[in-house]
Amino acid sequence: MSDSTPSDPQTTATEPVAGQDVAGAGESAQEVIEVKRGSFGVIGTGDTSGFGGLVDKIETEPAASRPYGGWFDDATDELELALADRGLPATEAIERIVIEHGEITYHVRREHLIPFVTALRNEPALRFEWCSGVSGIHYPDFVGKELHAVYHLTSITHGRSIRVEVSCPDTDPHIPSIVSVYPTNDWHERETYDFFGIVFDGHPALTRILMPDDWVGHPQRKDYPLNGIAVEYKGATVPPPDDRRGYN
C-alpha cells in the first residue's frame, strides 16, 4: 500500500455515527442514515485497491424551506390551519417537510399520526380521500429511527398527492394504525407488520398476511438474510446472490 492510503476511519476523531445529527442543530438538520465504508465489498487486509478506506455518509434529504413552490405552500397552509383547529400545533406534529423529485413528504411524529391523517382526509380544502397503503423501510444504522412507515395519500378532489412518513425505533416498534381513518390500510399494515415487524397499534387483527402464520422473523428487514443456495453449473459454483460481491 502506498503512503497515500487514507488513515483508518475507525480511529478518526470526527467519525460520523449513524443516527447522529450532522450539525447537532436540532430536528431540522440533516441526519445520517447510513455510513458506508470501503468499496467493492472488500473489508480488511485483502484490500489492495486503496478504496477500502473510503467513508461515505448517506444523509436524510435536507428539510425544505418556504416557499415550497406550486400547490405545496397552499396545501401546507391549509394543513396547519386544520391541525390548529384540532388543537394540534403543526410544529409539534410535523417533524420535517422534505421535497424531492417534485414530491412532498411530511415526516410526522408517530403519536400525532391519527389526528394528522384525519385532518388530511376530512378537511374540505385538503380532502386526501385516497390512501395507497403503507410501505416499510428498514434503516438498521439510523439509530432511534430504524423502522419507517411510508404512506402515499392522494386527493382525487384536488388532484394532489403527498407522502407521509413516520418512524419508530427498533426497540419500540409501534406506530398507530390508521385503519380507522383509511380502512384500505387493513391489509397493507398487515403486510408491513409481516415483513418489518412494525406493530400497528389499534389494528383490528394484526396477523401475518403473506408469510405463513408460524413464520419466525420479518423477512424484509435488512438483518434477515436472503438465504440463497449456491448453484453448481458445469463444474463451477455460483454463490447465492447475498454472498456475491457487492459494489455499494
Place this chain on the structure above:
Amino acid sequence: MSDTTLDFDADVDASYTVTGNDWQTVLPAPEGEKQRIVVNMGPQHPSTHGVLRLILDIEGESVIEARAGIGYLHTGIEKNLEYRSWVQGVTFVTRMDYLSPFFNETAYCLGVERLLGITDEIPERATVIRVLMMELNRISSHLVALGTGGLELGALTAMIFGFRERELVLDLFEMITGLRMNHAYIRPGGLAQDLPDGAEKKIAETLTLLRKRFKDTSDLLVDNAIWMARTKGVGYLDLEGCMALGISGPVLRATGLPHDIRKTDPYCGYETYDFKVPTENTNDSYGRFLIRLAEMQESLNLVEQCLDRLRPGPVMVADKKIAWPSQLAIGADGMGNSLEHIRTIMGESMEALIHHFKLVTEGFQVPPGQTYVRVESPRGELGVHVASMGGTRPYRVHFRDPSFANLQAVPAMSEGGMVSDVIASVAGIDPVMGGVDR
C-alpha cells in the same frame, strides 16, 4: 370432540395454520345455532383466479361471512430486488402481476428514472413504444379477465374467444420482445431493443382483426340474458365503499367516477393522446364487464395513435453511464450480443470495454432518495415506492399492486349473497395472485 381438540387456554407458545380438514378440530360445533358450514374455496380451485383461498361461512346457499386468504404465491420478489442491480430488477418485477408485465416494468423504470433524474431524457421513440406495449397489454389482460370470467360463469365461448384473441396479442409480444410473458423489455433509460422489422405492419394488421373479433365478443355477451342474470346487481360496491377500501380500476369506474391515472396524473405523455375514460353507474360486475370492453376499444385507438407517432430514433438514453452498452442480434448460436459490438470493444476501444464490463457486472449507481410512481394498470393503481441509498442495488422497492388492495372488497361484495355470486364478484375484481402475493 376428540382428543385432538386444541386447548386454547393452555400456556403454550404455538400457532396453528388452519387448512383443509383441520377445521373440525379447531372450531367447536355451534350450540343452539343454525348450522353453519365453513367452506374453503381454494387455494386450488379453477374459479379463484390462481391460488386465492376464500373462506366462506355459509348458511344454506347464503354467504354469511367471506374472508380471503392470500400468500400462497409469495415469492419474495421485493426482497430479491435488494440483491440485484437496478437493471436486473426489471426481470423480477415483470413476474409480479404476470398478466400485465409491461405495466410492472414501466412503473419500476419510471421510478428508477425519476431517481436518476433522467425522466426528460428518455427518447421519444422509447416512450411511444412503452405506451404501445402497455395498451396492447391492457387488451391482453382484459381478454383474460373476460375469458376466465366467462369460464367461471359457464360462458365457455367467451373463454374460447378471449384466449383466441389474447393469443394474437401475445404473438405480437413474442415478435417484439422474444417472449410471450416475463419480457423484461422495458429497461431503466429506455428499451432493451427496438421494434423488429415489419412489427408496425403486423401490429396494424392485428388491430384490424381485433376490431372485428371484439364485435363478436360484445355481440355474444352484452345483451345475453344469462350473462346479465349472473352479473347484474352482483358484487355491488358503491363509490363510498371503493374510496374506503382503496379500490381502483374498472371496479372504481363502475361507480361512475372517471378516475384514471392516465388522465389525473399523466405519465409517458398520456396527456397528449386522445382517449376517453369509460364509466358506468351500475356499481356491479356487469358494469365492470362493460368498462373492460370499452377500455379495449380505447386501447385499440391508442395503439393506432402510437403507430402514427413512431419516428426513427434511439430507444435508449444517450448517457453511456446508464445505457446498456450492447445490442442484441441473432448469431449462429441464437440471440446474443451483436458481433459488431464485441468487435468494437475487444478490438478498438478499451474504454468501451471497461464501460461494458462495469455496467454489466456492477451496474449504475442511483442517487439516494425515494419516489413513488403510479401507473394505471388494467386492474387499477399500480404504485411503486422506490428507495435508493446511492448504491448499484435498490435499497427498497415496494409494489402497491391493485389486485392486493382490490381483493379486500371480497367480503363487502359477497357477504349476504349466494355462493355462486361470490365467483361473479371475484371475476369482476379480476385479481391476479402473482401481483397480490409478489
